[in-house]
Amino acid sequence: MSTPNYQNPGPYQAPHPGAAVPPALPPRKPSRAKSWLTHGAAAFVALFIGVGIGASGGSGTEQGDAKASGSVKPGPTVTVTGADKARPAPTVTKTVTAKPKPPKKTQDPGPATVFDGDGEYLVGEDIQAGTYRTAGADGSFGCYWERAKNASGEFDSIIANNNLKGPGRVTLNKGEYFKTNRCQEWKRTS
Structure with missing residues (x-):
């Protein structure tokens, strides 16, 4: 008696008594491709049914109930003719004259007598000549000031x-030229 070939057994033959029983095959795991195909087909069918319901004009509760009871009433018929077409609203133009703001009553007093504690100023043009006072540093690093002949640095x-x-x-x-850094405001005293 020959031993059956389990790799390629051919047509099914019942085992002979006393023949070796082939080992049981492990159960197959479902393939992911088949799972995706099943879920995709279900989603497509649901989409198709949803589109059909949407195209029918509603949820079906009011119209379906009315059709079942035979109480469907025809809706009004609307006919639009050339005279009934909507016309655009006329354009309205409103002219507004702007009122100019009155000029500020500022007289040019000349060079400043109070100025910021950071900057470079030309005495006689930017600030007035005279004696100036500051309260001191505008922080913890100290107040630096410098009088210079020119702005060369x-x-x-x-x-x-x-x-x-x-x-x-x-x-x-x-x-x-007066240079000041990290100082509080300078004010003219005389």
């Missing part, structure tokens, strides 16, 4: 300078 152009920890005064002459 060169070391030899400095006439006088100082680092203040508290209040201070400086007298400025016309034509000088």
Whole structure:
């Protein structure tokens, strides 16, 4: 007697008594492709039914109940003729004359007598000549001021300078440049 070939058994043959019984095959896991196909087909059918319901004009409760009871009433018929067509509203133009703001009553007093504690100023043009006072530093690093002959920034152009920890005064002459950093507001005293 020959041993059956389990790899390619051919047509089914009942095992002979005393023949070896083939080992049981493990159960197959469902394939993911088949699962996606089943779910996709179900979604497509649901979509098709939903579109059909939507195209029928509603949920079917009012119309379906009315059709079942035989009490469907025809709706009004609307006919639009050339005379009934909507016309655009006429364009209305309104002219408004703007009122100019009155000019501010400011007289140019000339150069400032009060100025910010950070900047560079030309005495006689930006600020008036005279003696100025500050309350001191505008932070913890101290207040630096400098009187200079010109705006070059060169070391030899400095006439006088100082680092203040508290209040201070400086007298400025016309034509000088005054530089100030990290100081509180400067006010002219005389």
